[in-house]
Amino acid sequence: MPTTDGEILELFKHPDTREKGFRLLLQTYQERLYYHVRRYVHHHEDANDILQNTFLKIWKSLHGFRGDAGLYTWLYRIASNEALSYLQQQKKRGIVPIDSVQTGSSSDSESAEKMAARLQYALDSLPDKQKQVFIMRYYDEMPYEQMAAITDTSVGALKASYHHAVKKIEQILTA
Amino acid sequence: MNRREDIVKELQDAAPILAAYKATESLPAVPENYFAGLEDSTMAFVVAEGGQWTATSAVQVPERYFEQLEDAVMANIKAQEKAGTSGKTVRLSIGYTLFARMAAAAVLAGILVLTIFSNRTALPVSDCQDGSACLTQEEIYNYMQQNSHEFGVEQIQETVAPALEQTTTAIATEEIQDYLEQEQLYLELDDASTDIF
Numbered sequence: 001m002p003t004t005d006g007e008i009l010e011l012f013k014h015p016d017t018r019e020k021g022f023r024l025l026l027q028t029y030q031e032r033l034y035y036h037v038r039r040y041v042h043h044h045e046d047a048n049d050i051l052q053n054t055f056l057k058i059w060k061s062l063h064g065f066r067g068d069a070g071l072y073t074w075l076y077r078i079a080s081n082e083a084l085s086y087l088q089q090q091k092k093r094g095i096v097p098i099d100s101v102q103t104g105s106s107s108d109s110e111s112a113e114k115m116a117a118r119l120q121y122a123l124d125s126l127p128d129k130q131k132q133v134f135i136m137r138y139y140d141e142m143p144y145e146q147m148a149a150i151t152d153t154s155v156g157a158l159k160a161s162y163h164h165a166v167k168k169i170e171q172i173l174t175a
Numbered sequence: 176m177n178r179r180e181d182i183v184k185e186l187q188d189a190a191p192i193l194a195a196y197k198a199t200e201s202l203p204a205v206p207e208n209y210f211a212g213l214e215d216s217t218m219a220f221v222v223a224e225g226g227q228w229t230a231t232s233a234v235q236v237p238e239r240y241f242e243q244l245e246d247a248v249m250a251n252i253k254a255q256e257k258a259g260t261s262g263k264t265v266r267l268s269i270g271y272t273l274f275a276r277m278a279a280a281a282v283l284a285g286i287l288v289l290t291i292f293s294n295r296t297a298l299p300v301s302d303c304q305d306g307s308a309c310l311t312q313e314e315i316y317n318y319m320q321q322n323s324h325e326f327g328v329e330q331i332q333e334t335v336a337p338a339l340e341q342t343t344t345a346i347a348t349e350e351i352q353d354y355l356e357q358e359q360l361y362l363e364l365d366d367a368s369t370d371i372f
Binding site: 019022023024027030031034035038039045047048051052055059074112113115116117119139140141143163166167169170173174 | 178179182184189190191192193196197199200201202203204205206209212213214216217218220221224
């Protein structure tokens with residue numbers, strides 16, 4: 001039987017069932033959140049680090065969740081911010097991905113895996129916030145209204161930001 | 176038309192290559208059985224790093240506090256309103272008013288002294304033309320600082336105005352940016368991520 005957010009929150013409220021509630025939350029959302037944060041980084045290990053930190057924050061703050069937005073929207077926001085924070089830390093330490101695929105025209109025979117790697121490389125060229133907007137729209141196929149709720153940005157600004165990101169990536173892919 | 180089709184259509188106009196990429200999109204590779212073990216590894220990590228959550232971890236309030244809060248607040252407001260409409264005005268005691276004036280004067284005098292010594296601004300010298308006394312501004316400031324309770328707020332404001340006008344406290348834009356960059360991680364993500372909703 002599918003778990004509802006209400007059940008998770010109810011279980012989490014009580015000390016005796018807190019862990020059970022959190023495990024249900026993990027079972028329900030871990031994959032979706034993993035694939036979201038995975039888009040920000042090249043390596044699984046990095047995504048795993050981000051995800052663990054995300055869940056640690058959720059564990060510490062879920063009792064304060066007020067329910068003004070849906071639970072997944074709230075979780076997604078934490079994961080997204082955690083991923084951005086991780087990228088900023090990496091930049092400060094001067095760490096850059098070493099397996100970046102060089103640009104060049106794609107051929108028909110190019111594998112999906114290679115195309116994904118090229119796209120990931122192009123994504124690295126975007127400023128962090130633009131990258132976030134692109135991931136939300138292109139990969140997570142999120143409506144602009146939901147993106148606006150998560151990023152505290154107007155729909156118009158998000159559309160403009162996404163448009164710039166798309167143009168820039170297209171330019172890199174065609175170079 | 177579903178959302179995916181919308182997104183592809185949106186791309187076809189602006190970025191046809193990216194639209195083609197979208198058609199071949201696949202999920203990133205994940206180590207075998209990663210998700211099967213994720214729940215346990217996460218629980219272990221969370222408990223090790225975050226500690227076992229107990230009732231004392233959260234701010235505690237008396238039992239049924241919030242259920243009764245609304246009535247208690249409304250009763251308090253009504254009582255205040257009733258007291259307010261009875262026509263009796265309670266004035267702050269003279270001692271409190273005097274204390275507030277002294278505190279304000281002391282704060283202003285403190286700001287003045289800090290401004291003077293941190294910026295090492297040359298103080299204007301009195302020209303003695305008003306005939307009252309031939310004191311330097313510095314002597315006046317020192318006296319006022321030591322005897323701030325004797326002066327009103329307006330008097331102090333008038334006295335410090337010349338020094339404040341000469342103060343140069345410009346901060347370079349680069350310094351501001353450096354500071355914000357250094358503090359950025361502490362300023363934005365941690366709390367913003369959890370406090371909005």
